Amino acid sequence: MISILFSAVAILSFTAAVYWARKRRAHRPAGSGVMCALLMAWAVAFATYTPVIGDAADSVVPSASRLLSNAATMTAATLVLVFLFQLNLEPEVAHRRTRWRLALLGIVFVSLAGFFAAEQANPSSTQYYVLYLCIYVSYFAMTVKDFLIQVWKQARNSRRTSQRLGLRVAAIGCFVSLLYAGYKIFVVLSLGLDLGLITAHHRCSALFTPARCAFSVTAPIVSALLIVSGLTLPAVVWPVSQYARKRWEARSFAALGPLWDDMSTATPEIVLDPTALDGGSHDPDFLLHRRVIEINDGVLALGPYRSLEVQKTAQSALAALSPQPKHPDAIVEAAVLSAAASAKRTGAVPSWPEAPQAPGTSTREGNLRAETEWLVQVSRAYRHSTVRVAAEQCGRVGGGSAT
Structure with missing residues (x-):
């Protein structure tokens, strides 16, 4: 069941990416390229959760699926923020903030890769895994927090109903992401302080059992679906509303x-x-x-x-x-x-x-x-x-x- 769900979410994200990448007769809306890359990142992240792709990656390098999933998740979180930069800020300001975020993301990638390599070299120690998680959770939580601030501000100022609703749905997704980040912080504390509450490298086979899977697996899925659907909603509703408006205009003209x-x-x-x-x-x-x-x-x-x-x-x-x-x-x-x-x-x-x-x-x-x-x-x-x-x-x- 869980494998089917992960595959469905990955396929859905890929399909949505194709929708955003498609050619349009009119001018492409701002942020289309970023949204396409964001959805592709989500597709990769959830594809690595499936046993087929995850086991294939782990057969080459142990726990490689975790590194791929975390990297794709951080990329998606960063691109969500970049997407809002392009919508809400002046081009020069958005470009400057985007460069800074991408540079920070590159530094985090290098750091994670380094600790991952050290972890592979010392499989009996959890020290490098804890440091790895510290960097991952810190960057992810910071990005989600910044994204939530941008979303909430824009939702209050937006005039379009579909945009306000979509941004509020995305904001709910941010709260779910923060629950996921909170769980990861709990994992870091448990492993770092050797409390024995969490075992390292545990893989879930169900959505809600044991309870930790609800935070480590279900929360990211729900968060991704809410954020992606919330940001995509205005783009989907717009052509539908335009069609409805033109139909009303034509009928009213005749009436x-x-x-x-x-x-x-x-x-x-x-x-x-x-x-x-x-x-x-x-x-x-x-x-x-x-x-x-x-x-x-x-x-x-x-x-x-x-x-x-x-x-x-x-x-x-x-x-x-x-x-x-x-x-x-x-x-x-x-x-x-x-x-x-x-x-x-x-x-x-x-x-x-x-x-x-x-x-x-x-x-x-x-x-x-x-x-x-x-x-x-x-x-x-x-x-x-x-x-x-x-x-x-x-x-x-x-x-x-x-x-």
């Missing part, structure tokens, strides 16, 4: 058709110059912005034609309905605008009391989504029977206005 037709027929001057598309004729965002602007211009132009009688008639007609329809304010506004547009088209001179704007107009957020959602409700309300009833009762058949 605004009835309202736009009425506004543009009554006030053709609101239609912007069709030759000024600037290449945006197929861009849903551009087209939706344009349609919303034109409709709002039409609503303003029809201001003097808004009939208070039509508004009250529509409100009374809605009050008599049971059950009450959704978005009653939008239905009333549709009746008012339909009557106003008809009056404008027939050349009527407005002499009736002007209807006030729909409730919530002044408090509605002035962004594209809020405006679009409101106008879509009004456009869909054109099909409601109340719009026709209000027109007929106010002396207009099929779209006129009260006079």
Whole structure:
């Protein structure tokens, strides 16, 4: 079971590395190369935990799988920090800090290799193994601590929901990594003080039994999965959210058709110059912005034609309905605008009391989504029977206005 899990995590990390390394039509996001290397390091680290690769390495040099795993783990921890440097800092500052971290990582590699060689030369002594662990744990804990500070700071300042969530998931992974580091410190103290609580070079065959395996094996797996998934989440969510946004824009553009037709027929001057598309004729965002602007211009132009009688008639007609329809304010506004547009088209001179704007107009957020959602409700309300009833009762058949 444990071998299958290690293999699955290694394959998953490798697959994620390929995802980050793939070519993109648009500009590659910052840190793509570092993230790819980070995932490859995790893949190597967990591959060495599998009996096939671990035993193969140990058959060449005893305990070589431990050295490979620790080296890959430290590399991954360093690259996680470098990844955040590239995202959060100015390029010059990020480059300077990255060089310092990589230089320190190189020194640690050399030190570990030296103590590992000394350990191989003196297999009966645990002194070199303890020194080896001291360096490994110290560097790993320091890197995780710095990474946690960067993640927590960025999570508080990020505006994107997916990024905030991903960074918080990565922060949880950091806490799990600190549990792993704490366990390693306990091992160092036990072996260094000869307490006999931990045996050196113990290999786990299960995730939770004995209990030490939960810290030495399970904790690194959980930590790696949380950190990698947390940092990858924004990159995965972004194209999905972009697709959803464009789909919403296209659907909203089509839903605004009835309202736009009425506004543009009554006030053709609101239609912007069709030759000024600037290449945006197929861009849903551009087209939706344009349609919303034109409709709002039409609503303003029809201001003097808004009939208070039509508004009250529509409100009374809605009050008599049971059950009450959704978005009653939008239905009333549709009746008012339909009557106003008809009056404008027939050349009527407005002499009736002007209807006030729909409730919530002044408090509605002035962004594209809020405006679009409101106008879509009004456009869909054109099909409601109340719009026709209000027109007929106010002396207009099929779209006129009260006079």
